[in-house]
Amino acid sequence: MLRGRAWKFGDNVSTDHIIPGRYYHLRSNIQELAKHAMEEVDPNFTKKVKPGDFIVAGRNFGCGSSREHAAIVLKLNGISAVIAKSFARIFYRNAINIGLPLLIADTDDIYDGDEIEVDLGGEIKNLSKGIKIKAKPLPDIMVKILQEGGLINYVKKYGDLVF
Amino acid sequence: MGKTIVEKIFSRAAGKEVISGEFVFTKVDLAMMHDITAPLAIKAMQEIGCKKVWDASKVVMVFDHQSPADSVQAAENQKMLRNFALEQGIIKYDVGEGIAHQIMVENHVLPGMLVVGADSHTCMYGALGAFATGVGSTDMGCVLALGKLWFKVPESFKFEVEGKLGKYVYGKDIILRIIKMVGANGANYKACIFSGSVVEELGMSDRFTMCNMAVEMGAKTGIVEPDKVTLKYLKELGRDYEGEILKSDEDAKFKVFELDVTGMEPQVAKPHSVENVVGVSEVEGIKVDQVFIGSCTNGRYEDLKIAAEILKGEKVSKKVRLIVIPASRKEYLKALKDGLIEIFLEAGAIVEHPCCGPCMGASFGLIASGEVSVSTSNRNFVGRQGSPKGMIYLVNPAVAAATALYGEITDPRKIK
Secondary structure, X not given: OEEEEEEEOOOOOEHHHHOOHHHHHHOOOHHHHHOOOOOOOOOOHHHHOOOOOEEEEOOOEOEOXXXXXXXXXXXXXXXXXXXXXXXXXXXXXXXXXXXXXXXXXXXXXXXXXXXXXXXXXXXXXXXXXXXXXEEEOOOHHHHHHHHOOOHHHHHHHHOOOOO | OOOOHHHXXXXXXXXXXXXXXXXXXXXXXXXXXXXXXXXXXXXXXXHHOOOOOOOXXXXXXXXXXXXXXXXXXXXXXXXXXXHHHHHHOOEEEOOOOXXXXXXXXXXXXXXXXXXXXXXXXXXXXXXXXXXXXXXOHHHHHHHHHHOEEEEEOOOEEEEEEEOOOOOOOOHHXXXXXXXXXHOOOOOOXXXXXXXXXXXXXXXXXXXXXXXXXXXXXXXXXXXXXXXXXXXXXXXXXXXXXXXXXXXXXXXXXXXXXXXXXXXXXXXXXXXXXXXXXXXXXXXXXXXXXXXEEOHHHHOOHHHHHHHHHXXXXXXXXXXXXXXXXXXXXXXXXXXXHOOHHHHHHHHOOEEOOOOOHHHHOOOOOOEOOOOEEEEOOOXXXXXXXXXXXXXXXXXXXXXHHHHHXXXXXXXXXXXX
């Protein structure tokens, strides 16, 4: 069970919002790059966010580039999961592959600052509002990859003998 | 029930019959990575414990994002990548050869292939009847190590484009109109097949533009099923294709969208979303600071020719910087031999070597706060071409050229 504060964002949060291209010179120093996460939307985000917190958003979270740094900088800032109405598919893959859990759910009843509790099996409790929200369960393959902490560990353990 | 081209390509690759919705862990025919995404992919491959890529003849590395190196750090990065390429014996296109996607379609991709690229616009190769999709670096690390990757076989959307295209209206306008129709994630995880009499008449350049931007509506790939235009394109490149031609069965399952383009004006995507599309008449007169004609979306000879015909004998407005970047060395040479480069230079444009240029938003040609960029590229997100306070309008090459002449967004149908 994961528990933390919800940081709420709108629709179409792109990889350029999550980590703008102009900071890519920092990409070999990923800790430094991570300090700029989400600053296009909230310049003080990385100063305020605490380990275990959640990003909650509308539809099409992570649209845009295939650059995996977008998922990595969120994980490095301690984000325990991203919950959105829908995700752009490459971001979705990248997040699962690096071991950052994602949930698809109707996020209208989660507000910025709400305290939420998340069961990756598919249930979200909004403790601040006293309501439960159903999330779409992840496909088995993704649960397995997340359980191993990402695709690298998964492949190391199972090779390609997975289906 | 018949099969879509997508189900057929995955069935062939997986060596078993698969249908939409199934998960497969299957081999790929080609893998592409570039100077930004390759380092993480190589790191992932090494973390898996793999020392040698699965098949060096199927791995292509292209230096196009920071090309040539724009900082010491980029130079160090590229030095490491060159060493890796040499040691592994993979195919490498160094700085100046062009944009990865253009290089891939000119030299490597064939109909029916399953291709992955560590870049979101990899979906462009679908214009050749391949299934090509963008993946992240960890995915690519897995591919480098195993030559395989997990996929969900996507369902397909079919866009039937009918009617007659007007003057100065192209593939770019069709795809912008389609993105407006379905929304920025309206095709999430779907394969988008473009068909209909209008698409059949389009040349490969326009088909590449359309498939390139399929990702801007969330699609996993864009596809135009192979036909005589596809085969002629390959033949002209000296890459005659005589293999099997995979096409969708007539009774295959699609969600069908119809679009009649008769009377459609040139389309413009306004800041800060690609779905924010209007006709050019709604944005005419907006003052512009920079015009960029280039990118994997619209940097081919055909695009440059459209722009050059408008710019010939004219001068770019003094209020505007016009940056022109051919998509590859091949496209640059065609434009040069045909006198297009001379037209651009005489008009006052900056012509750069083949690379991603301002589209990447980090290397060069950036815009300042409050500045307006009109661009033939594929994304107008906040901060995409420099300052997060800049504004980007996406257009076709004719609108871009006309805009460069007048310093404000201009409908090319109204000049001359």
